[in-house]
Amino acid sequence: MSAPPSETAHGTVPENVYRRRWVILGALMLSLLIVVLDNSILNVAMKTIAQPAPTGLGAGQSELEWSVNSYTLVFAGLLFTAGLLGDRLGRRRVLLFGLAVFGAGSVCAALATSPGQLVAFRAVMGLGGAFVMPATLAILMNVFERDEQPKAIGIWAGGVGLGIAIGPVTGGVLLEHFWWGSVFLVNVPIVLVALAAMVLLVPESRDPRPGRLDPPGVLLSIAGLVLLVYGIIKGGQLADFTDPEVLLTGGGGLAVLVVFVLHERRSDHPAIDVSYFRNPAFSAAVAAIALVFFALMGVTFFAVFYMQSVRGFTALEAGLLMVPLAVSQLIFAPRARLAVDRFGAKAVCATGMTGIAAGMAAFLLFGRTTPIWALEVVFFVQGTAMAHIMPPATVSIMQSLPREKAGSGSAVNNTFRQVGGAMGVAVLGSLLSARYREGIEGHLRSLPLPEGVRHAAGESIEGTLALASRLGPAGRQLVDPAKDAFIGAMHVTVLGSAAVALLGAVVVAVWLPGRPRTEGTHGQPPEPEDAAKPPVGAGR
Known part of the structure; x- marks a missing residue:
């Protein structure tokens, strides 16, 4: 699809590609959406999958965790490699492969008949997702010119937020009308449409000199x-x-x-040039993304339990309550570049990180009867703050590298995001669990229970409430203490999350670039020196 130089009116992007760049972005967003959407859908399906057949699979706590973790493990482990292969073999080709694998894994997961099968097929989905996520951003960098990349990346980042927020709503609707496997089967028609859009609209691109x-x-x-x-x-x-x-x-x-x-x-002939990390804009942006996802993923993890187990909302209602998180990102993420143009990436990202910390700290005021509008305000603030972190940080990473290395840059961006999110769930989740056990242990010991049952019931509020339900009238005395213990544990956990977000604010305030030095660069470093290399068109 390469255009001869005479037909290339927009720098390195061929004219025929440049004209349909926004349609191509829409196709990329569709591919990105299913990967993000599926993980957020699964969060609200956990309680259903834990129920005995035929309602669910009768999965235990460990099996539920591994249905999430098997995906995370494969996804995070292969992100970097998938980005390298995209640069070498072709990003569209790698993206098509990832979509096909993700769709096949979704069908198998929907038809799983045991928790073990579900864990295995989720790993297959992680394999597919690892090839989809970095390719979307890498292709974006090759179909947009530098001055439009911040706007396109803002829309891309808004799509991530949209998937995180509408997933619980979609999951809640599906679980109210269909069986648990529908939360995976819904991926299939989206995958088919995305595959067709990729073939028809998206040009191939690769590193012309991969070495x-x-x-x-x-x-x-x-x-x-x-x-x-x-x-x-x-x-x-x-x-x-x-x-x-x-x-x-x-x-x-x-x-x-x-x-x-x-x-x-x-x-x-390195897989990645580690000298990129000597660039303060690159390293600070990578750290910012890791830290913000550390803080946010841990809170998202317990917010679902706060809404459903403590406040009594259904899965669908809990999903709807998270809509402000998506709305704020859809509004502000595409416009973050305007704030960066005026104030600089340093100020915008540092303010966003501080906003995340403030949103976390607000959870200290939440109890069993807090007005629900207050939760909506906090979600909106957090979404707005995130919308002013992800786009400029991603632009800093991607524009610090030569365009032909877009796959590697996208892989680094997504790897640190995934590792940061995994650490957030693990560290903050374990802190939440430990403090919850301290709060409920005395109440559990007041009942004549076998040690194994007592230990399992103390792992989480869901475990305690499940035991209370099985005990009937005798278990009612556990309900209020379980909710109080969870709220106490939540308050401790959000302090840790807020501290991490503030650390991120310090990192970006010290190392991220300030106000733009030249018009049209959106506060990012100038184009990397690669004059000796031939122009890299989107059709290469």
Whole structure:
């Protein structure tokens, strides 16, 4: 699809591609939406999947966790490799492969007959998602010129927020009318439409000079990320990050990643040029994304239980309550570039991080009877703050790299986001669990229960309420203490989350670029020096 130089009126983007760039963005958003949507849908389906057949699969707490974690483990472990393959083999080709695998995994997950099968098929979906997510952003960078990239990335980031928020609503509607497998089967028609749109609309693009392969670097990155994420997940499950298994896997993953960095520094054909991290704009933006998702994912994890288990809302109602989170991102994410133009990426991102911290701290005021409008205001504030972090941070990352390395840059962006989110769920989730157990333990010990039953009931508010339901009238005395213990644990957890968000504010305030130095760059560093390389068109 490459256009000859005479037909290229818009820098490095061929004219025929430039004319349909916004339609291409719509196709990319569709591909992105199903990956984000599916994970947020699953959150509201957990209670249903835990119920005995035929309503659910009778999954236990550990099996429910691994239905999420198996996806996360494969997804995070392969993101970097998928981005590299996109740069080398073609981003559209890699995206089509990812969509097909994701769709097939969704069908199998919907038809699973046991928790073990569901865990396995979720891993297959993670494989597909790893090839979809980085390719969408990489293609975006190759169909938009530099001056329009901030606006396009803002819309892309708004799509992520939209998927996070409408997932619970969609899941709630499906669970009210269909069986639990419908939350996975709904992906299939979207995948088919996205595949057709990719084939018809999206041009192929790749690095025209990829160099030699770096198999040792690729293998080290996969091993390091898988071990690290597994250690984080296991630490959250055990609520003990000093457990030998956690230290061996998580510490081993960090050690392997150190070896990976050393290997990349010495290689004459590295999988990723680690010198990119010497750029303060690149490193600070990567850290900002990791920290904001650490703070937000942990809170999203317990907000669902607060709304459903403490306040008594249904899955659909809880999903609807999260709509302000999506609305605010849809409004402000595409416009974040205007704030960056006026105040600079440093001020905008630091203010956004501070807004996230303030939203977290607001949960300290929440109890069993707090007016629900207050929760809506907090969600709107958090969505607005996130809309002023993700677009400028992503622009800083992507515009710090040459365009032909867009897949690698997107993979780094998404890898740190995923690892940060996994750490948030694990660390904040384990803190929530530990404090909840402290609050409910005395009430559980007042009942004549076997030790195993008591331990399981103390893991979460869902476990306690399930026990109370089985005990009948005798279990009613557990309901109010369980809700009070959860609220107390939530208050401690949000303090940790707010502290992480404030740390992110400090990071971006110190290292992210300030006000734009030249018109049209949106506060980002100038185009990387690559004059010796041929122009990279979207059709290459």
